[in-house]
Amino acid sequence: xxxxxxxxxxxxxxxxxxxxxxxxxxxxxxxxxxxxxxxxxxxxxxxxxxxxxxxxxxxxxxxxxxxxxxxxxxxxxxxxxxxxxxxxxxxx
Numbered sequence: 001x002x003x004x005x006x007x008x009x010x011x012x013x014x015x016x017x018x019x020x021x022x023x024x025x026x027x028x029x030x031x032x033x034x035x036x037x038x039x040x041x042x043x044x045x046x047x048x049x050x051x052x053x054x055x056x057x058x059x060x061x062x063x064x065x066x067x068x069x070x071x072x073x074x075x076x077x078x079x080x081x082x083x084x085x086x087x088x089x090x091x092x
Contacts, residue, residue, distance in 0.1 A: 050074045059087040
């Protein structure tokens with residue numbers, strides 16, 4: 001293998017804290033066909049889901065977020081958005 005060859009595919013894993021799930025994703029060279037995403041904390045995906053629900057700005061989308069992530073750190077934000085829509089958030 002020459003110095004200009006892409007590295008072989010490898011597995012990257014990281015846990016940001018003992019409360020976060022261990023996430024892993026494949027990372028490879030330019031010709032590997034594997035995406036170049038790096039492991040990240042699980043709450044990032046929750047944030048993306050909430051941002052999507054907020055962009056949709058419907059009670060159904062926000063309620064679904066709360067249903068899927070009842071203990072999320074972002075639940076208060078989702079509940080506030082529901083209240084702005086005139087909908088009472090589900091009880092805990």
